[in-house]
Amino acid sequence: MNVTEETKSKYIAKDSVFRNLFGIKKYAAQLYMALHPDETVTEDDIEHVTLESVIMATLHNDVGFKVKDKIIMLVEQQSTWTENIAVRMLVYLAETYYDYFKDTKQSLYDEPKVKMPKPDLYVLYTGTDKKNVPPYISLSESYLGGDNSVLDFKVKVVTDGKDGDIIQQYVRFTKIYNEQVKLYGRNAKAVYETIRICEDENVLADYMKSREREVSGIMLAFSDVTSELNLYVDSKVRTAEAIGEAKGETKGILSTLVGLVKDKILTIPQAAQRANMTVEEFEEKSGLKDE
Numbered sequence: 001m002n003v004t005e006e007t008k009s010k011y012i013a014k015d016s017v018f019r020n021l022f023g024i025k026k027y028a029a030q031l032y033m034a035l036h037p038d039e040t041v042t043e044d045d046i047e048h049v050t051l052e053s054v055i056m057a058t059l060h061n062d063v064g065f066k067v068k069d070k071i072i073m074l075v076e077q078q079s080t081w082t083e084n085i086a087v088r089m090l091v092y093l094a095e096t097y098y099d100y101f102k103d104t105k106q107s108l109y110d111e112p113k114v115k116m117p118k119p120d121l122y123v124l125y126t127g128t129d130k131k132n133v134p135p136y137i138s139l140s141e142s143y144l145g146g147d148n149s150v151l152d153f154k155v156k157v158v159t160d161g162k163d164g165d166i167i168q169q170y171v172r173f174t175k176i177y178n179e180q181v182k183l184y185g186r187n188a189k190a191v192y193e194t195i196r197i198c199e200d201e202n203v204l205a206d207y208m209k210s211r212e213r214e215v216s217g218i219m220l221a222f223s224d225v226t227s228e229l230n231l232y233v234d235s236k237v238r239t240a241e242a243i244g245e246a247k248g249e250t251k252g253i254l255s256t257l258v259g260l261v262k263d264k265i266l267t268i269p270q271a272a273q274r275a276n277m278t279v280e281e282f283e284e285k286s287g288l289k290d291e
Helices: 003-013 017-021 025-035 085-103 139-143 166-184 188-200 205-210 212-247 251-262 268-274 279-286
Strands: 046-048 063-067 071-078 118-125 136-138 154-158
Touching: 017 166, 017 212, 025 046, 025 063, 025 071, 025 166, 063 085, 071 085, 085 118, 085 136, 085 139, 085 154, 118 166, 136 139, 166 188, 188 205, 188 212, 205 212, 212 251, 251 268, 251 279, 268 279
Parallel strands: 071 118, 118 154
Antiparallel strands: 046 063, 063 071, 136 154
């Protein structure tokens, strides 16, 4: 089996708990109200527009929905921080608007000005390193040298909810799962313990109870693919270490990790962690900083 390609394609195709949870109108409405506490919406106000396929086949967004046909909300979840989410949002938003104009039978070539909902963009960061995470990412500030004269938007960054809202519950769910993975590894025991603890703590309890088989299936599928990827990466790194020891050098490990980053199997922060370096050190020594 070609793990590099086949496993990646399986991983991309897999659903996620985040996508599944907020793909349900009831919880999408709760998500919107958690981000807009002064507003009240119902399930009838929600229409999902999550992309099933986008312009670039390797990109899939997490959650998208219209609210009262006035707002298009796109929400992405990240456990590893990258500002590149702003560029991905640009692609997602363009495709979402394209679908909207097509569905509403509005032509961009006709004389009348088209009507379009206002975009509302968020990333929910659930990682542990929150000290360097900004309150928002500006496309122009991060990528266009601060020039907002042509193109700009902001992606608001959320790291937790409050007062037991759906965001706080989801963040707690991710922490519980990570704790169980540390105890048991990425396997069925960790999945079932996560669901049990969530139900005991009333964390996404209604969702877990009503869709326990579906949720466990999603998590197990994700665990299988993640484990397979980790085994593949570990194998590549061990081989590079053995070759390096035989030759009395350590370059092989670094070049192997660079290759895994370029193949989009590892992110730069993940590769840096495996190399026992900071992100800045890894970028400098690997030459990726200049690419």
